[in-house]
Amino acid sequence: MITGHGLRDAVLRRERSAEQIAREALARIEVAEPSLRAFITLTPDVAIARARAVDAAVARGENPGLLAGVPVAVKDLFCTKGVRTTCGSKILEQFSPPYSAAVVEKLEAQGAVIVGKTNMDEFAMGSSCENSAFFPTRNPWDARRVPGGSSGGSASIVGARGVPLAIGTDTGGSIREPASFCNVVGVKPTYGRVSRYGMIAFASSLDQAGPLAADVRDAADALEAIAGYDPMDSTSVNVPVPHYADQLRTDLAGVRVGIVSEFERSLESDAPMSALYRAAYAQLESLGARLLDVSLPHAKFGLATYYLIAPAECSSNLARYDGVRYGLRVADGGDVFTMFERTRAAGFGPEVKRRIILGTYALSSGYYDAYYVRAQKIRTLMKRDFDIAFAACDIIACPAVSCPPFELGAKSDPVAMYLMDYFTIPMSLAGLPALSVPAGYVNDLPVGLQIVAPAFEEGRMLGAAFAYEQATRHAWAKTPPVAAAYAQRESGRNA
Amino acid sequence: MAEVPIDIGHVSKLARLALTPDETASFAQQFAKLFDFIKELQALDVSEVHPTAQVIPLHNVLRDDAVRPCLSRAEALANAPDAEGPYFKTPRILE
């Protein structure tokens, strides 16, 4: 399996050129795309130009950075200057931002080679990538199945080993769930760890950018590259960014791991899933960790709480899409307010409309206290649950998902889809860092283990994930079907 | 299934979102299921609890009063669906 850090090391040692690497990635993507459809926009020319710049810097004796020459895919929710940014929506189908997101600038500053913008559920609302206004993305392990969402395209192309690294966003599980579905590592940092400037907003108090990567080491380097204080984001925290790779460890001696009673009970009736997670916890124990029970008594209110707060914030964040300054406009001779209504009706998909209506209602006069404020109070209770839990343990290990990747169309009922976020929502509401790391297979389909840490303890979390990963190497156990096609093409070319 | 208290027609006007009758009907059904979960929240005693306004305890994040480079007019208007001279152009405002 190709890793980002492997490629970077090769580039810095001048064993391979960044341009060569970029071309190979683009070739793999070309093979994978017809079945996967992970990308909305590919930027091969920009990628080659940037790769050449990295090579030139290396030739001058400079170090282009942590991600030197690494091909990276970026979720189409991040503004990329001069490159179409759609957010998976018709309402932004032709939008070309005049500026780049802080995350994008940081990636470029570390020598990353961005190859394109990946598909996603529209405005990050969804758990399967089926809500993209353009087309669904497929799971690289089984093309009839979803890659997860909303960072579906990012997870899929990394899972397909087209690129070793992608950037996604996680609001209620949108990095962790697709990471689990596609057999990759996906990290949601502490809220405030990574700048949100230039990241198209869904739910402002929950959104965070994070890496989806081939392995934990790559995720650690990528997180280090994109994290850090940004004066353009008032919610960005001024805390130093450690060299996370230093905290990767191969054992868990002395680490207290909390197992969440409520979560375990909820999976009891699913034998294969329970078995997989019990095996994962046992593995942690065999690495020297001490397991103990913790309780998150308010976790069961997570869904309702999240589906009041997130829609409320998004109903306000999405008000700006009105056809005046950018994006789609549907004007047919009426007045401007009619133009707003028609533009938004034509430009937004059903899930986005549902959440706007729900959110507007939750904030509206007479209902604000009963819904929005109450949900924010329950959020406080959920945070407290974690504070109490982390007084007793160092990290929490729990399921990332309730099932392996499902088939396209299987969860047409919106609420059934919302339930996919059950295990990932509480950490988002509490603003805590959490990741998903490959934990094995059920019916030959990947399932991820979630690890949660206290605020700003990404190092501790990545360290534990690394230990687990190195001991189990689940992601190395199988190869996604599409990867076989790469080998064919590459050997065909070399013949 | 819970009673759905949302007047979808009224709310869609507030949100400047024109819904079809079909959409209104299907949303009502879908919200009903969600409200099964939401009504459970009403039972909790939160009288002594403060709402989480910010999940990170930051205060007083301010910037100096300095002028920074901004967009050129061309950049600002580049994505405009309709423009006239230096202005963005929209249909007329009917109060």
Place this chain on the structure above:
Amino acid sequence: MSDRAALAEDLLMEAVIGLEVHVELATQSKMFCGCRNEFGAPPNTHVCPVCLGLPGSLPVINRRAVEFLCKTGLALGCDIAAFSKFDRKNYFYPDMPKNYQISQYDMPLTTGGGVRLPSGRLIRLTRIHLEEDTGKNVHAGASIARSNYTLVDYNRAGVPLMEIVSEPDLRSPEEAEAYLNELKTVLSYIGVSDVKMHEGSLRCDANVSVRPAGSSELGTKAEIKNLNSFRFVGRAIAYEIARMRECLRAGERIVQETRGWDETRGETHSMRSKELAHDYRYFPDPDLVPLTLPREELDQWRAQLPELPAAKRARYVSDMGLTEYDAALLTEARPTAEFFEAVASASGAPKEAANWIVGDVRRSLQKHDLELSASPIRPEQLASLIRLVKSGAVSGKAAKEVCEIVVAEGRDPQAIIDERGLAQTSDEEAIAAFVSDAIAANPDSVAAYATGKQKAFEFLVGQVMRASRGKANVDIARKLLKDRLG
């Protein structure tokens, strides 16, 4: 109803007025982004992703805007909140880049405080809060109603706005104008705004209602908008009060609504739209964090406040013996007050200083179309002129001429006097000689004066002045003539 009864009723109804004043703060950059805060720039040249509401943009609070608002609050005796936050006010309009305005709802930066009118009445304030301004809609054609399309300029979007809300303590259109004047003066003293209503850096909406005199309940109010000058404010309020009284007299109920002032017709008309009232769905802005200003910072800002107009007026009257009228004129603008104080101090003659500034200096400035701060005149120069007049070195009449030149050119008065030969002599011996000559040369006038003809005396004074080529101190000439002739 009979006229007498109607009049009696009028006398029993009082007007209750509250004003909401929006003030654009004179910061360099906008409230939440680094775009230049400048009036009159070419459209859409001071815009960025933040103030255009582009996807992905985020606000960051301008520290100076907070400082300006707090200084305003401190100057007006308000309580500065220990904890304050920003909220989103959600509504759709083409001049709103995000279709929500970042404002403050339930925890404004200040509460309480008041503005004291020259009459002595204190008009209490409810609150002062910070928010961002909207862009500007420009309409093709004469009015909104007649144009086919709207053009939008976002230069103004994001400019910091301070909203000052008064309690409904005002009782007349005159009081409303006095309140606005005093508020405007205080704001320009502390330097937080240009307060130019014609440029939109000060805007005013009025809430007007009537009720039986002595009642403590509030009547139904109307909110009057589109008031573009202090005069319009007074006229619109007067019109509205009369309209409401007429309404009640006719037995109709007053409707709570928004009304716009039409200056050409001199009336207000209803602006009630057919659709639903705004539900702003306020909630705390999740992109911003709260303000908890430390006491030390507030103390520092308080220490930086200048002496305010009311305090100056009181001091001028009690310590310097000026009339209230002169004190009011001198304190209208801070540069004038400071100029006066410098002149009074340098010349030791505050009353004369006041007279000169309020009189000849002001006239000369008007004549040359200058503001005091743009004129080259320096306080020492006016003080010097005052001393020269007092010492008799120059006549009052000649001094006026000198003053105008000093205002226009900022030169030393003595130099101007010398140049133009304007010095007058107060040398009694020399003047006595001219007096003797005049008496000797005009025996008929002397005789006429002896018979009581005052005109003859004036003629002789004129002769003395002629002989001295206008340089004799006319008061001394008179005195010596009187001494000689009785």
